[in-house]
Amino acid sequence: MKKVTIAYPKIALLAFVLVSILFFISSCTSTNEPAANEVFIQGMAFSPATLTVTAGTTVKWTNKDGVAHTVTCDTGLFDSGNVGANGTYSHAFTTAGTYNYHCTYHSSMTAKVVVN
Numbered sequence: 001m002k003k004v005t006i007a008y009p010k011i012a013l014l015a016f017v018l019v020s021i022l023f024f025i026s027s028c029t030s031t032n033e034p035a036a037n038e039v040f041i042q043g044m045a046f047s048p049a050t051l052t053v054t055a056g057t058t059v060k061w062t063n064k065d066g067v068a069h070t071v072t073c074d075t076g077l078f079d080s081g082n083v084g085a086n087g088t089y090s091h092a093f094t095t096a097g098t099y100n101y102h103c104t105y106h107s108s109m110t111a112k113v114v115v116n
């Protein structure tokens with residue numbers, strides 16, 4: 001009886017360690033590419049530069065750079081304001097169209113969201 005109660009936590013601990021290792025490996029590999037409907041701000045650029053989504057989609061931007069950027073629509077429809085390192089910004093696109101946007105700090109940073 002006593003051996004059973006001692007052995008169980010050891011198995012649970014082993015399982016926990018294995019799951020933790022698997023989660024750590026999967027989280028490492030998945031952070032290198034943006035998820036669906038996600039744009040990475042990385043290397044002073046938006047990636048992908050053109051993201052195509054369907055109407056009603058919420059797009060998320062994640063800043064992978066060490067400096068602040070903005071996600072600012074050319075027509076003023078949306079504006080993230082400052083998005084710092086590791087910061088995120090989300091916007092829901094409800095109407096079909098092409099939405100060109102840029103970073104107010106870096107004029108070379110331009111991209112677009114195409115909503116179908």
Ligand SMILES: [Cu+2]
Pocket residue numbers: 044068069070103104105106109
């Ligand atoms: Cu920028």
